[in-house]
Structure formats: structure tokens, C-alpha cells
Amino acid sequence: MAWYRGVTPPLVLAIIVAFIILFSYFYPGTFVDQLSSTIVNWVIIIGALMIWTGLINLLRFSVREVRRKVPGRWYLALFQVCLIAVMLISGFGEGPGSTAKGAKTVIMWLYNNYYIWAELALAGLSGLWTVTAAYRAFRARSLEAFIFLLGAVFVLMRYAPVGGAIWIGFPIVGGWIIYQPFTAMLRALVIAGGIGIIAYAARFYMGKERQAFGMRG
């Protein structure tokens, strides 16, 4: 197949925009730079619109579950739709200043007294699982597992506020594990990821990466 057959207007537009952003890095203060700034501002606006796309999608999904009366889920979906409606009505009804400092509004009351604590309660459950996971999974079955376990104990005690007070070696050894071998490994991952992004960008600039447009690459 000829290379130009798969070239579509959205793909051409995306490649042009990508080149403008790329060149703006090398030519600051030029027309390309100004154009790049405008495009970046557009992205901010599009990003704000994306929140609405997500909201509509979530509403469609929830309403479908309520209509079909999906066992065990429909009432949760209904609760979710009601919460979205309450948040939207209170947010829009009380206007742009409703989330401003010191605002005594329904949306802020809901946010401060319901939303944040519900999220925190969910996140807090991991505190229980961590203990049982440590009890069941951290077994020194081999020399490698023992070394891993020893490292984990040092790092654990480094992050314990009392760790350094029990033995000064905990923060020293734990810190060494975190900032030397562990960070080196993470940097290797980041560098590998960076090389991967360059390869991806090269494919994109050549028009070979089309999955973002719903086409096969």
C-alpha cells in the first residue's frame, strides 16, 4: 500500500502541531514560539472540556445501569447520579465564587464533609491490608528473599518516625538503599522510558503511529 493512503487530515494536523511545539523549543521568541504558546493555551481549554466529556460518559453509564436494574449495582449507580446532580446544581446555582475562600456554600459543605472523607476512608483501608500482606508475603524462603526482606525492614524502619531513635543505623542504611541502588534502578527505568518516548515520537512524526486517531498503527 502506498505510504500516503493512510494519511488523513487529523493525522496531518497532529504532525504539524507536534512539529510547531518541537521547533518552538529551539527558536524561542519567534513566530513559531508564539504559535506554540497559543496551541498550549488551547490544550488547557480542551482539557477543561474533557472533564465534561468524562462527566457525560459517566452519567450515560450510570443511567444505563439504573435502567437495566443491574443486580447489586443499580442503586449505587442511582446514588452516583443523584450525587452528580446535587454537586452540579449546587455548583452552578451558587455561581463562580462558590468554591472561593471562606465560601459558605452547599457545594463546599458537601466537598469538605462528604467527598474528602469518603475518599480518605477508601484510601485508609490499605492500612489494614498492608499488615496482613507483610505477615503472609514477606517470607525468607531463599537467600535472595532474605536479602529482599532485610532491605524492606531497613526502609520500613527508616520511614518509621521512631526508627532513627531506636537505632541510628536504620535511617543510614535505609537511606542508602533508597538513594543509591533503588534510585539508580528507577533512573534506568526513566531513561529507558525516555528513549521509548523518542522512538514513539519518531514513529508519530513519520505518520506510523495512528492509534490515537482510532486507526491501526
Place this chain on the structure above:
Amino acid sequence: MAEEWYEKVGRIPRKVMYALTLIILIVPLFVSFALPVHISSETRIMYETIEKLRGTGKRVLFIACTIAAHWGEFYHMYFAIFQHIFLLENVKLIIVPVASPDAPALTWMALDAISNPLNKQYGVDYAVLTFLPDPTAAFASMAENFRATFTADLSGTPIDKLPVMEGVYTLSDFDVIITADVAAAAPQVARIFYPRFPDKTYFGLVLAGAVMMYLPFHGTVFKSALVGPRSAAEYQILYGGPYSGAVRQMDIYSAYHLFILIAIILGNIPFIARKISRRRK
């Protein structure tokens, strides 16, 4: 054959472990053990750098990207940083909520707990600018032209009417840039801010469980970071409060960490005892 004692240690039911965990978490709420808190070098570096801004009239840019689920950890870190800056004379704080729709409300929550008792005036000593939803675009736009990125603050007041914004045009006009949650925004700081403004001092606030997202940039892009409420407590001890409650919670943190250590030891007892028993036979 009677079951060996160590086999029972290896089969503690999950419910018992949950119950013990709850007891470990609840008891320190009512009984203060005043367990010592070791101040880490990372926290000390951050504290000393910000302390040096005292009376200089310099500005701190605080980029808030925190989500509500992590607020339990971040609240104390926000509180510590904001309070320390407000305790310093003539240091300005400009906050930009980015990426997380939760960030504006969470920022207000921390500010409300601090700013009024310290007689700090909104618009003069600090300001919260418009929310920017897309992190990459937000960082790129701020690096390109900070002033042009924002026309108003979060309440809709034009930034030209905010005295704290006088003389702020680019990122060069800030001395310290703090990012929270740095796990979400470290790549943007490294890719967009740092190459253009390498002389700025970058700090981060990060969850203890997400520190691996920050570590690749530690010591290179970021000078240091606060890692979880433990760091917040250390920081609050360094500047001398009044505290957000993080210092009081350190007993719970210490007890919880020690319990995890005990759980690991308990989990390994039957395994090691079985090996010793086999060797003896």
C-alpha cells in the same frame, strides 16, 4: 500428633490481624507515648532553604496537584509549608492549582486553617491563581509566560489588582518552586521547568507510598522533598509550630510501623522453626 506452637503462629486469622491493627491505631489516639521523632536530612534541607528567605521579600511558587484521596497525608505537609512561610516576615506565597480538580478546595482548606490566625492578608501576602486542568500544558504555559497564563485568581479577581503579583512576570521572579503532589508532576518539572530555569530551587511534597515516582529526580532537579506526614511532623518540629496534629500522630505512625515489623517476624517464625526442626531430626 500435637500441632507445634510455631504452626499456630503462622496461621493467625486475617480478622485477628485486622483487629490488632485497629487496636494499634486507636490506642495512641488516647494515650500519648511521646515516642521520639528522628529529623531526616531531607526535611532539614528543605526547612533551612525556606528559612533563609526570611525578610528577603522573595517569592515562593506552590503548585498544588493533590487529589482528595491523598489529603490525609498531604494536609500536614501543606500546613507545614504554608505555616512556615507565613511565620517568616516578608515572604510572598503564590499558589497555582493544577491538574487535580480537588486542588483548589484542598488548598483553601489548608489556608483557612492557617492564614487568619497569623494575620496574613489575601492578595498582599499570598494568592491562589486560576485552576489549570492539563498538567503538561499548564507547566508549559507557566514556563513560557507566567503572567499571561493567568488573568485572574481563583475568585475571579484580576491579577493586576493583587499586590502580591506586582513584579511577577516569569518563573525567574520566584526563588523557590514547590510541587505537590510531586509524584504526579515531577516529569513536567524536569522536562519543562528545569531546563529553562535551572538556577531555581525545586522542592516536592510526595506520598510515602509514591516516593518512587519522585526519586529519579532527587538531588538533580529537586533539592529535597517532604515524604508523608512523618516529614511534615519533622518540619513542624523544626519551625516550632503551632502544629497541625502531625507531631501528635507520630506515635500512631511509629506504633503502626513497629506492628508491621512484628507481623513480618511472626510470619517468618514458623518458616524458620520448621527448618530448624527438620535439621534436628
